[in-house]
Amino acid sequence: MIESVIDFLLNDPIGIVILTVIKALALLVPLLIAVAYLTYAERKVMAAIQLRKGPNVVGWFGLLQPFADAIKMMTKETVIPSGANRVLFVMAPMLTFVLAMLAWAVIPMNDGWAIANINVGILYLFAISSLGVYGIIIAGWSSNSKYAFLGAMRSAAQMVSYEVSMGFVLVTVLLCAGSLNLTDIVRAQTKVWFFIPLFPMFVIFFISALAETNRAPFDLPEGESEIVAGFFVEYSSMSFGLFFLGEYANMILMSAMTAILFLGGWLPPLNMEPFTWVPGPIWLILKICALLFTFIWVRATFPRYRYDQLMRLGWKVFLPFSLGWLVLTAGVLMALGWLPNA
């Protein structure tokens, strides 16, 4: 009986589809719960940094707060402005949310534990993260509101700018790993995690990740003090909720990407006894949590960048530096004969 079910799942075309859906659910359901608790963690951590208590009323230590927020969000009225382009207005938050979920297909949780272990995994992640800007532009334009449009314009310029240096960081990493496959990239870090030899690139990647996810200090697209709430000013209820979930899912995704590219993914810090007892996925989750904490820490610590400073940092500092470091890395690998697969 069990053998026949396993055979059906692994070999029958319909079985393979069912198995993939089960795998996707096994990843997405914990991810959504993680997103919910990330909002809670953000409020608690920021509260601790600012010497407040944070949410502490709903449930034990306020642990049910995310669910209370979700219920509040779902029971509110969805308002569609009369001047809005209705189809695009409704589509934009869905697009943001779907893209944030889509990228998780290639993230390996352990050696061989990826839903799609594709050869061009890193390019897939880069492609999906570069599409995130569409949800924001479409939301800004279809709202037919000047603040929303200003926010969308800022966001488009910002995300396109920081993608460029991010691309160079990715090229540097894959030069060292010799593969575009994420599992192979993690395996290449068995001896030393890439954040040690490529430390400046690690820093640039993390800062670019902040800019890509529109997080503080790069949250100009929202800019509540100048343009109210930026691109999602006209959204309410669950359509706002999808933007909110998408932003936090993107934060987790960017942390996972950083962990896989620079912090050795599922690998333990040292390949010896007490560390190897802990299974790989736990290590990856710990690394993601540490990076997420840094995201929140940065938000509570730094003031928002001015728009021209943001552009200057992206184009005049990160771009030349990452390009130079890429050439340097390639030169060192070539001169010392350290190129992988050579």
Added chain:
Amino acid sequence: MIVDFFFYLFAAVLLISAALVVSARNPVHSVLFLILAFFNAAALFLIAGAEFLAMILVIVYVGAVAVLFLFVVMMLDVDFEQLRGGFQRYAGVGAIVGAGLLFELAVVFGGWTLAPNAEKLRLSPTPADVTNTEALGRVLYTDYIFLFQAAGMVLLVAMIGAIVLTLRDRKTSKHQNIGTQTRRTVAETLEIVTISLGAGTTESGGFLRPKAPEPEPQPEHEAAGGHH
């Protein structure tokens, strides 16, 4: 079977969205259909086993070029109804030009012969033991290195052209000198004044007062990238 189904699905969506690009009334919708067309083309590449090309298509065209298209189309506010207004008047001229182009194409295809070795080259498959990213890299950086570099030069020239067209120094614009800003210290910026009780507010105020900024020297302004 599943592959066939998806091939026809993507191909159909690709053709329909390509037709909608030219027929949509709203230019923003046109660009969005163009993006959908790019996506389906990438999916067709994936089905053909060209995963690298598929991802590059999405990253370059959808992730960067189409964003700029969308940006421009949203900002320009082109009135396409007005542009379409002269359809009746220009239909004859358009038909003549179209017929001329069609005739030229027919002549070109009529005299088309393949180079003797071309067919063999076209059919050379990807080496079995490498991924198609690596296979592409092997020919791109060896046999076709000059073409690759030439393409890069063309893009560089286009980039310089765009910069030359947009970089102009308006006399009213102010350049920021980051070096000068970060070198400034508290000592040379603020003057701390201690004034006895009750005497403060009359003339200078018992506050931290900012020093008057020094007039910005002209040469720095030019060094920051302005034209003369």
